[in-house]
Amino acid sequence: MTQRDDRALRRQIERYSVRFNEAFWRFWDEQVAPVLPPAPVIVDVGPGPGLFLRDLSARLPEATLHGVDANEAMVENARALDYGGPAPSIVLANVETSQLPYDDASVDLLTIAAVLHTFDDPFMFLREQASRVLKPGGHILLFDWFREPMRDYIARRLVEPGDPEELRYERALEQFRIHNKYTLDDWRWVLAESGMHIEAETGEPHPSARVWLLRPE
Numbered sequence: 001m002t003q004r005d006d007r008a009l010r011r012q013i014e015r016y017s018v019r020f021n022e023a024f025w026r027f028w029d030e031q032v033a034p035v036l037p038p039a040p041v042i043v044d045v046g047p048g049p050g051l052f053l054r055d056l057s058a059r060l061p062e063a064t065l066h067g068v069d070a071n072e073a074m075v076e077n078a079r080a081l082d083y084g085g086p087a088p089s090i091v092l093a094n095v096e097t098s099q100l101p102y103d104d105a106s107v108d109l110l111t112i113a114a115v116l117h118t119f120d121d122p123f124m125f126l127r128e129q130a131s132r133v134l135k136p137g138g139h140i141l142l143f144d145w146f147r148e149p150m151r152d153y154i155a156r157r158l159v160e161p162g163d164p165e166e167l168r169y170e171r172a173l174e175q176f177r178i179h180n181k182y183t184l185d186d187w188r189w190v191l192a193e194s195g196m197h198i199e200a201e202t203g204e205p206h207p208s209a210r211v212w213l214l215r216p217e
């Protein structure tokens with residue numbers, strides 16, 4: 001594992017609880033769990049270290065879980081976790097340059113957290129890739145960042161966990177343009193243009209992120 005991979009992995013692990021917190025799981029219980037069948041097939045796109053899959057495994061003992069990530073260090077970490085319930089199958093693949101490695105109409109819920117903003121073509125991913133693998137009536141759970149004033153972003157990154165304190169300023173400057181690509185309005189437009197109906201949404205888990213429960217129209 002390179003030093004860069006190691007840093008990214010540690011950052012993802014430390015930042016997990018900043019996003020997948022009590023407010024997130026409340027949204028899950030109130031909005032997402034009710035639309036799932038008793039034994040759902042769930043794919044997490046870009047699971048990183050795998051902590052969300054681990055939590056889903058403990059909550060959904062009847063589920064079949066999958067993850068697909070382009071980074072080898074992340075895949076290794078996710079494969080090595082202790083899962084309280086079903087262990088997911090984790091595939092190493094880049095889903096921007098290759099097809100999602102799942103059959104057509106085979107997935108009840110596709111989750112994608114803190115990943116879609118990095119794709120060059122989010123429309124194609126939602127419209128073609130995600131919609132293809134979803135069963136009729138299937139859903140997408142999208143978690144992503146939206147643009148905030150630079151001063152607020154930097155101030156927040158200086159106090160949030162994820163990087164050693166002495167590196168936080170440098171990392172905040174580096175990641176500003178990545179996390180602040182879309183305004184909330186841009187996201188709504190991307191979703192509408194991709195044929196996604198918003199069934200529910202919340203901003204409660206994090207002040208500069210939105211969580212959407214989507215269904216292809």
Ligand SMILES: C[S@@+](CC[C@H](N)C(=O)[O-])C[C@H]1O[C@@H](n2cnc3c(N)ncnc32)[C@H](O)[C@@H]1O
Binds near residue numbers: 071112
């Ligand atoms: C910021 S991390 C988010 C990890 C996890 N979803 C979470 O919220 O804790 C983004 C992850 O998406 C993966 N990723 C980014 N682009 C990808 C692509 N085109 N195909 C597959 N995985 C990708 C990265 O390797 C990384 O593990």
